Amino acid sequence: MSEATRKKLIDSLNLDMVLQSVRLALCVTDPEQPDNPIIYVNRAFLELTGYEEEEVLGRNCRFLQGPNTTQESVIAVRRMVAGKSMSTVDIVNYRKDGTEFVNSLQIGPVIDQDGETVLMFGSQIDVTSQxxxxxxxxxxxxxxxxxxxxxxxxxxxxxxxxxxxxxxxxxxxxxxxxxxxxxxxxxxxxxxxxxxxxxxxxxxxxxxxxxxxxxxxxxxxxxxxxxxxxxxxxxxxxxxxxxxxxxxxxxxxxxxxxxxxxxxxxxxxxxxxxxxxxxxxxxxxxxxxxxxxxxxxxxxxxxxxxxxxxxxxxxxxxxxxxxxxxx
Missing domain, CATH: 3.30.565.10 (Histidine kinase-like ATPase, C-terminal domain)
Known part of the structure; x- marks a missing residue:
């Protein structure tokens, strides 16, 4: 995929009103960039985590981890990203105010018409009470x-x-x-x-x-x-x-x-x-x-x-x- 096409795809995410209306927290990362930074989040993600968009974009998702995040869940996330496969893991994450929540995190690849992984997405569900x-x-x-x-x-x-x-x-x-x-x-x-x-x-x-x-x-x-x-x-x-x-x-x-x-x-x-x-x-x-x-x-x-x-x-x-x- 050309850089121009890639940029067009990324830019189009910021205009996607559908994703902003979805109540499921979503983020998109770019695995081709160093440290796989977040390039897009929807409103539900910001409401769940308490962060502003400018505090999130450009950072790796690990900033959500904290004292009670287990090493096993972190390793599971790394394997999912490296394998570029669809999978789910429960991981303890932290909001901006320091409160923790159990995140049922699903990670999967965004694949282009050539079958290549161009982006990764993550959906977050707070399952603390469950x-x-x-x-x-x-x-x-x-x-x-x-x-x-x-x-x-x-x-x-x-x-x-x-x-x-x-x-x-x-x-x-x-x-x-x-x-x-x-x-x-x-x-x-x-x-x-x-x-x-x-x-x-x-x-x-x-x-x-x-x-x-x-x-x-x-x-x-x-x-x-x-x-x-x-x-x-x-x-x-x-x-x-x-x-x-x-x-x-x-x-x-x-x-x-x-x-x-x-x-x-x-x-x-x-x-x-x-x-x-x-x-x-x-x-x-x-x-x-x-x-x-x-x-x-x-x-x-x-x-x-x-x-x-x-x-x-x-x-x-x-x-x-x-x-x-x-x-």
């Missing part, structure tokens, strides 16, 4: 995970201590512990991997825990509304379902082909109290066991969150009623 919001969301998410993991470890410790207290045989201790911890993990992993921030529901817990113990899924009937559960009740409720299902698979309705379990869920008008009724039928005759490690464990865990469980050891099948605060 990045601050994203950072706060991430902080809260990390805090939530840490809190839940702390609670999970506390429950796991309680499971291990209670199981050890009522079990002398190491093989039995290992079997009981593994089963209980697996039930606990099913509930918590499900909520950690769900899209969005929706906790597990009563039907999801029953499907993931109770139905796994049934030789035939039709042996388990789940009735009532599917109630979304508060996170703090997941651990005790998961363990309660696991203990009831394990006992049923060994001694109750699920230990035979024709046994049935009916699970009914309900909540009060405010939805803050959840009730579960567990009824077994058509299984072997049931007698109350002299061993109570499982029932003691889930009773203690439910009471810790303000809930309760009541057992009825009827000959035709065990019945249990669980109440939990859900708010």
């Amino acid at each position: 990045r601050a919001e994203e950072s706060e969301i991430q902080r809260l998410a990390n805090a939530e995970v840490a809190h839940r993991m702390k609670n999970l470890v506390t429950v796991m410790s309680s499971i291990m201590r209670t199981t050890a207290r009522y079990t002398d045989d190491m093989d039995e201790f290992a079997e009981l512990s593994v089963g209980r911890l697996e039930a606990l993990s099913l509930a918590h992993i499900a909520t950690l991997t769900k899209d969005g921030d929706t906790p597990a529901s009563t039907s999801e817990l029953c499907d993931s825990i109770v139905r796994n113990y049934a030789p035939d899924p039709h042996q388990v009937s789940i009735r009532g509304a599917s109630i979304v559960l508060s996170r703090h009740v997941l651990s005790p409720l998961s363990l309660a379902l696991h203990e009831l299902a394990t006992n049923s698979a060994k001694y109750g309705a699920l230990s035979c082909e024709y046994g049935k379990i009916d699970i009914t869920w309900s909540a009060n008008d405010s939805g803050k109290i959840v009730e579960m009724l567990w009824r077994e039928s058509e299984g072997p005759s049931v007698e109350k066991s002299s061993r109570s490690s499982g029932s003691n464990l889930i009773t203690r865990l439910l009471e810790r969150v303000g809930g309760s469980i009541k057992f009825d050891w009827e000959p035709e099948g065990i019945k249990a009623r669980i109440e939990l605060p859900n708010g």
Whole structure:
């Protein structure tokens, strides 16, 4: 491109009313000149940075950098300019009054009809509030995970201590512990991997825990509304379902082909109290066991969150009623 054509192209930018009307901050630099100076800025650029046009023209864009501008972002900008390719980077820049902002900077080449890069452009978007919001969301998410993991470890410790207290045989201790911890993990992993921030529901817990113990899924009937559960009740409720299902698979309705379990869920008008009724039928005759490690464990865990469980050891099948605060 001839120098005359090049000058005409550059001069035409100063007459381009369209670019001056655009609300997106724009600047144009000349990579053929020493230090790639700014040769054009629009009004939005001046409003964003607080500078006057005469304070900007002829300078390299690095004057916008400051104490909190990272070396990584500076290197990224240099690579983008040197490579003459279109790309975007977040970089901390500074206004004339010294206030900083996070600049979502897009850099790209202006190419002539011969495919040659004659100028470079940069567009600037202030994304400070968006990045601050994203950072706060991430902080809260990390805090939530840490809190839940702390609670999970506390429950796991309680499971291990209670199981050890009522079990002398190491093989039995290992079997009981593994089963209980697996039930606990099913509930918590499900909520950690769900899209969005929706906790597990009563039907999801029953499907993931109770139905796994049934030789035939039709042996388990789940009735009532599917109630979304508060996170703090997941651990005790998961363990309660696991203990009831394990006992049923060994001694109750699920230990035979024709046994049935009916699970009914309900909540009060405010939805803050959840009730579960567990009824077994058509299984072997049931007698109350002299061993109570499982029932003691889930009773203690439910009471810790303000809930309760009541057992009825009827000959035709065990019945249990669980109440939990859900708010």
